[in-house]
Amino acid sequence: MSTSASDASKGALVVTAPAKVNLYLGVHTQRDDRGYHRVDSVMAATSLADVVTLAPAERLTVRTVPEADFPMEHNTAYRAACALGEAFGREPSFEIVIEKHIPLRAGLGGPSSDAAATLMGLCHAWGINPRDERVDAIARSIGADVPFFLYGALAYCDGAGDRLREAFEPLAGAPIVLVKPVCAGVTAREAYEVFDQDPPAAAPLEPLLEVLRAHDAAEVPAHIANNLAPAACAIAPEIAGVVSWLRGQDGVLAAQVTGSGACSFALCESREAAEHIARDADSKCGWWSCAATMEKSGLSLQVC
Numbered sequence: 001m002s003t004s005a006s007d008a009s010k011g012a013l014v015v016t017a018p019a020k021v022n023l024y025l026g027v028h029t030q031r032d033d034r035g036y037h038r039v040d041s042v043m044a045a046t047s048l049a050d051v052v053t054l055a056p057a058e059r060l061t062v063r064t065v066p067e068a069d070f071p072m073e074h075n076t077a078y079r080a081a082c083a084l085g086e087a088f089g090r091e092p093s094f095e096i097v098i099e100k101h102i103p104l105r106a107g108l109g110g111p112s113s114d115a116a117a118t119l120m121g122l123c124h125a126w127g128i129n130p131r132d133e134r135v136d137a138i139a140r141s142i143g144a145d146v147p148f149f150l151y152g153a154l155a156y157c158d159g160a161g162d163r164l165r166e167a168f169e170p171l172a173g174a175p176i177v178l179v180k181p182v183c184a185g186v187t188a189r190e191a192y193e194v195f196d197q198d199p200p201a202a203a204p205l206e207p208l209l210e211v212l213r214a215h216d217a218a219e220v221p222a223h224i225a226n227n228l229a230p231a232a233c234a235i236a237p238e239i240a241g242v243v244s245w246l247r248g249q250d251g252v253l254a255a256q257v258t259g260s261g262a263c264s265f266a267l268c269e270s271r272e273a274a275e276h277i278a279r280d281a282d283s284k285c286g287w288w289s290c291a292a293t294m295e296k297s298g299l300s301l302q303v304c
C-alpha cells in the first residue's frame, strides 16, 4: 500500500518551497562557459508553495503528489540530494515526498524551489551550514534559480541568475494573481533558444532597484519587465492572450510573464481584486489561476 504525503510526514522534516515571480528579468546575449546567458533577475517568493517532506529511510526515493510525468532520477530534489551526499560523504537515505502545488513548466521556479528545500532539509539533518560555499556550488549546478531560494524572499541576482547581488525588504502581503493558460508549458531551455533567434533589449534595471531599496511598493508596478516574454509567447501564443486579459482587469496595477512562462502574474490593488480575477480566469476562460501574496520569507523548515 502506498503512503500518503501526510503519513510520510511523521517524524520528518517539512520544508515549504515557495514559487517565485520575476518582477524583472533582463536576459543579455553574453554567455558563460556553460552557455548560460547573463541575466539580471529580481525574484520574489510567493505564498503559492510545494511542500517537501524528508523522512529517514533505507535508501533515497523521491515521489511527487500528484505523480510526475518524468523519472525520479530527473527530479531536481533527487539530483540535489545525491550531489549534497557526495560532496559531504553522506548517504542521502531519505524518502522525499513533494506535494506539488506549483504548476510545471510555468516560470514559477517549482523545480528550483524543490531542490533548494531538499538542500535545506538535508543541511538541517546533517548539521551543515546552508551558507557553506559547497552548498551554494551544488545549488547552482542543479539550476540557475536554486540559489535564490536559499537566499530569501526578494533579491536581485546576476551572473546566470545564480549570484546574489542585493537582498531587499520583502513586499510581504502584496496581492498578486497567477494565471497560466491551458498549454504544455514552456521550459527555460526552449525559451532561451527562441530568445537567441532575435534577442530583444533588456529594460532598464536600475529604476526598479532604486524603488526596492526605498521599499516604495507603489512604484514597483511601473518597473515590471521581462525580455524573455516574447520568446515564451512565440512558443505558447496563448500566453500573450493571458497577459493582455490581465491588463484589462479591474484592480490590476501591472501584468507580465514570469520567467520563461507559461504562467503570468499581475500585481493587484487588493486581495479581493486578486481573488476576483483568479475566479474569472478559471470560470470564464478555463485557465489555471491562483490568488496569492508576496512572502516575507523564502523557504521555511519545520521539524515534525
Ligand SMILES: C[C@@](CO)(OP(=O)(O)O)[C@H](O)COP(=O)(O)OP(=O)(O)OC[C@H]1O[C@@H](n2ccc(N)nc2=O)[C@H](O)[C@@H]1O
Binding pocket: 022, 025, 035, 036, 037, 038, 039, 041, 106, 107, 108, 109, 110, 112, 142, 143, 144, 145, 146, 159, 160, 161, 187, 188, 189, 192, 228, 258, 259, 260, 261
Ligand atoms: C528563466 C528563469 C528566470 O528566472 O526561470 P524559469 O522561468 O525557468 O523559472 C531562469 O533563468 C531559468 O532558471 P532554471 O529553471 O533554474 O534554469 P536551469 O535549469 O539552470 O537551466 C535550464 C536551461 O536554461 C538555459 N539557461 C538557464 C539560465 C541562464 N541564465 N541561461 C540559460 O541559457 C540553459 O539552456 C539551461 O540548460
Ligand SMILES: Nc1ncnc2c1ncn2[C@@H]1O[C@H](COP(=O)(O)OP(=O)(O)O)[C@@H](O)[C@H]1O
Binding pocket: 070, 074, 075, 076, 077, 098, 103, 104, 105, 106, 107, 108, 109, 110, 111, 112, 114, 115, 186, 187, 188, 189, 259, 260, 261, 262
Ligand atoms: N521537482 C520538480 N518539479 C517540477 N518539475 C521538475 C522537478 N524536477 C525536475 N523537473 C523538470 O523540470 C521541468 C520544468 O523546468 P523549467 O521549465 O525550467 O521550470 P519552471 O517550472 O520553473 O518553468 C519539468 O518539465 C520537469 O521535467
